[in-house]
Amino acid sequence: EAQVTQNPRYLITVTGKKLTVTCSQNMNHEYMSWYRQDPGLGLRQIYYSMNVEVTDKGDVPEGYKVSRKEKRNFPLILESPSPNQTSLYFCASSPERTGIYEQYFGPGTRLTVT
Amino acid sequence: AQSVTQLGSHVSVSEGALVLLRCNYSSSVPPYLFWYVQYPNQGLQLLLKYTTGATLVKGINGFEAEFKKSETSFHLTKPSAHMSDAAEYFCAVSFSNTGNQFYFGTGTSLTVIP
Numbered sequence: 001e002a003q004v005t006q007n008p009r010y011l012i013t014v015t016g017k018k019l020t021v022t023c024s025q026n027m028n029h030e031y032m033s034w035y036r037q038d039p040g041l042g043l044r045q046i047y048y049s050m051n052v053e054v055t056d057k058g059d060v061p062e063g064y065k066v067s068r069k070e071k072r073n074f075p076l077i078l079e080s081p082s083p084n085q086t087s088l089y090f091c092a093s094s095p096e097r098t099g100i101y102e103q104y105f106g107p108g109t110r111l112t113v114t
Numbered sequence: 115a116q117s118v119t120q121l122g123s124h125v126s127v128s129e130g131a132l133v134l135l136r137c138n139y140s141s142s143v144p145p146y147l148f149w150y151v152q153y154p155n156q157g158l159q160l161l162l163k164y165t166t167g168a169t170l171v172k173g174i175n176g177f178e179a180e181f182k183k184s185e186t187s188f189h190l191t192k193p194s195a196h197m198s199d200a201a202e203y204f205c206a207v208s209f210s211n212t213g214n215q216f217y218f219g220t221g222t223s224l225t226v227i228p
Contacts, residue, residue: 004157033216040123042204043158043218050214058215090157098214100146100165105157 002027004106006091012112013081021076021109023091031094032074033058033103034066036087043090049074050097081113117141118207120219128227133177133192135222137205140186147188148206149179150218158204164188175199200226 004025013019025032033048035058045058049068063085065077074093078085088110092103121136139145146165150158162173169181175198179190188205205219 031214035218040220042120042220043206045216045218048214048216056214059217092158098208099216100163100208102160102163103150103158103216105159107157 002104004091004093004104006089006106006109008109009107010110012114014114015082016080019078019081019111021078021089021091021111023074023076023106024072025074025093025104026072027093027095027104028071029093029095029104030071030097031099031103032068033092033094033099034064034074034076035090035092036060036085037090037108038087046076046089048099081111083113085111086113087111117217118205118219120203120205120222122222123220124223124225126225126227127195129197130194133190133195133199133224135190135203135205135224137179137188137190137219138186139188139205139207141207141209144210146208146210147179147181148208148216149173149177149188149190150204150206152202152204152221154201161190161203195224195226197226197228200224 007022034046035043044060047066049055091106094103118139148163149161152158164181172178
């Protein structure tokens with residue numbers, strides 16, 4: 001089944017403890033992106049990638065890192081999480097490099113930082 | 115900077131009534147415009163999009179939207195609401211000169227009253 005998977009789906013952690021949220025797609029998509037969703041703020045783009053080894057900042061990249069070493073994987077790294085990073089995170093992928101064809105979203109990862 | 119504005123965070127309609135969800139954008143270059151829908155506890159899925167060509171675009175589940183450049187709008191409509199349309203709707207924009215970064219609105223929660 002063609003899909004975007006994220007792990008873990010739920011995570012509760014403490015301030016300062018490094019964590020990684022994985023994202024994987026099995027559709028050979030070029031474009032991948034991370035978003036965070038917060039009540040009243042909608043979705044905000046954190047980072048995106050147009051191809052392997054090509055990543056760029058979105059609207060809210062502070063406190064996050066990403067890497068794209070393989071086409072299918074796009075992990076989101078929080079080196080030192082803080083409570084203001086408590087949010088619902090979505091990974092998305094798209095067939096073309098621009099992402100304007102259609103973005104396919106994963107199921108989301110709910111992160112709580114205490 | 116806010117690039118897309120959704121008027122009305124909550125909209126309620128009666129079953130069978132017209133659905134109108136509003137979206138305005140700000141851009142000095144041609145925009146790419148999207149409507150995504152999010153059902154409870156799920157990721158987002160594309161309803162419809164405008165990139166070039168015909169300004170009236172039709173999407174899934176009977177929804178359509180019209181790109182009006184003079185009004186910088188991309189409102190979403192459906193002639194007759196169904197109970198299954200209850201969801202969160204997000205307008206999004208990307209720009210022809212960057213094509214890779216996406217800006218989402220804050221979302222409109224649609225309630226359908228039986």
